[in-house]
Amino acid sequence: MPGEIITVQHLNCRYNSVEVLSDISFAVQSGDYVGFVGPNGSGKTTLVKAILRLIRQESGTVSLFGKGLGQFTEWFRIGYLPQKLSFLNPNFPATVKEVISLGLFAKKKFPKRLEKSDRILIDExxxxxxxxxxxxxxxxELSGGQQQRVLVARAIVNGPELLILDEPTTAFDPEAREQFYHTLQNLNRNRQVTIILVTHDSATIGKYASKLLYLDKKVIFFGSFDAFCTSEHMTSYFGEFAQHLICHRHD
Amino acid sequence: MDMLGALQYEFIRRAIIAGSFIALVCSLLGVLLVLRRYSLIGDGLAHVTFGSVALGLFLKQHPLSVAIPVVMVSSLGILKLTQKAKIYGDAAIGIVSSLGIALGVLIASLSGGFNIDLFSFLFGNILSITDIEVYTSIGLSVAVLFMIIFFYNEHLSATFDEEFARVSGIDTERINTLLVLLTGITVVLTMKVVGIMLTSSLLILPAVTALQFAQGFKGTMVISSCVAVVSVITGISLSLLLNIPTGATIVLMNFIFFACAFLYRHISQKGLH
Incomplete structure (x- = not known):
């Protein structure tokens, strides 16, 4: 379908014999800002990795920009921030500028070299x-929050059409977190960047995201935040009090 | 013997030229290997080199012509054991390395025991490098150098964050394969400079010396190269002046540079505090 950025149909994933994702189906439209929420171990990161072909799926299909994962080669259209900073070797000798420049290579043909115009993109x-x-x-040498910002800059430097951020605000203080969500909202509204944001914080993401995908190994809810708050299915799933807490904070 | 006077001897010029090229390649690959916590692959592949040199001598072939393909296949073996069989990298290196040594000992035994040639490969003898070995070393070093330069950004990306590199469309499997193959070739070349027993020093020491200076990635590569080349030149010079083993002197020079860099880093950090 035109305008569909991500299409997931009947996706199943396992780690060894443990089922992590079961019969996941949903579609993300161009311009959507989708929050992936759910408890620990609900499969949010696994879903992101399956979408990005970073792990093998058991069954089902994933399409990016209308192409099956096997045929998709336009990775420059996607910006990605992995979940954990723990991969980061504290002694790695790369400057902030060098790290951000890594986001530009998806667009480049062999041999991948930076040009003068790339410096402007890095500065932006x-x-x-x-x-x-x-x-x-x-x-x-940077603090966790600064490192997170650098990695977000690496994800957006290429001007991606789809931005996938896996728990990007864990190292941010509350003020920086709020400012960061605003920045993402601007990218979504002004540059029409489709955003997928994985977070535990379903209340805060509800303020900004146009849609919410609540995951607990399977899709529990997929729709707008308002629909989430008025859904009787969610009331029975969470209990009235918990649902009220999430939606009250949203107000 | 003064150094300028020594340069009139062709065998010394050959040693300096070939040694510098090999050191340069080692130092660049070393930065990538150290940062990927794959430092000991050099040691493991050097042990395989021992086995393949023994095989070459047994088959009455030039050891390089047997060692290069065998070590390249072994380097792929280490990679596949790590990736496909989900064996930890250090364990995979240990498996391939011990197999290399075991086969080397068996083959040497079959050939009637160790001979002097095998020992010269164990401890290196850059001063005895032949013309053909110089040309092979320069040719292969230049080829490895080009592969590092052409794929510089892919290596940087995959070394820093392999997951992100894959989402950037970089074929990290190909880059990893390239890295271990280049390491295999380099390890075989290095045995002539410092010997099989000391190979990993040329891969590790210049890189960790450069890392003490906390520069960017490019800066680290440049410092590592300079340290490696200067160590080879000063090592050869000192060994001639003092009449001591060349390979070991090169390694000691590398260690002295590392110790100085380490002290510099700690003194400058204390100064900052």
């Missing part, structure tokens, strides 16, 4: 994430 990404003053610092 640094401006957007407010990290211009640390451009020459080594990534390992």
């Amino acid at each position: 990404a640094m401006n957007l994430m407010d990290i211009t003053d640390i451009r020459d610092a080594l990534i390992g």
